[in-house]
Amino acid sequence: MSQAKKGDSVKIHYTGTLEDGTVFDSSAGREPLDFTLGGGQVIVGFDEAVTGMAIGDKKTVTIPSHKAYGEKKLELVIEVPLSQVPPDLNPEVDQKLQMGGPNGELVVVTVVAVTDDVVILDANPPLAGKDLTFELELVAIS
Known part of the structure; x- marks a missing residue:
């Protein structure tokens, strides 16, 4: 065989x-x-x-x-000021979002935390x- x-x-x-x-x-x-x-x-x-x-x-x-x-890369976890989040977007923990990458490609990110000031996004593969x-x-x- x-x-x-x-x-x-x-x-x-x-x-x-x-x-x-x-x-x-x-x-x-x-x-x-x-x-x-x-x-x-x-x-x-x-x-x-x-x-x-x-x-x-x-x-x-x-x-x-x-x-x-x-391995999980810490540089792919980013903080975005809430002031830069589109006003019609209400981010929630575990929500998947798309954002523009450095070369214009779409990158899927996961919302890992939301505070009064920032949204923390993780672009690592799940x-x-x-x-x-x-x-x-x-x-x-x-």
Whole structure:
């Protein structure tokens, strides 16, 4: 039976959980995830975990944050004076907003705090700084 290797197109069912057991994503009830190994379409640790699996293989792996979404970067947490927030916007904690990035791109940020004077926004990926556990099942290689 062949094993998945770099350049192969693979289909995999997965369930991703955090350290406390909270499920953050799953292919359950959906089509399996379809991607090319080594193609940069998934996080590095996920790519590495699938490499070497054969069709029908199942395993559970924990991917450290540095091979997932990276460590949380403090420079991506910013304070914005309320005077600079559009008047029709009423920011609330955990709300997702879009703002212009340094190169004109749209960046998704999360409101982490609101005071009388400032809104604190976090532009880190939501899973940054977290180790992720995945239950994997390889269903196809092509």
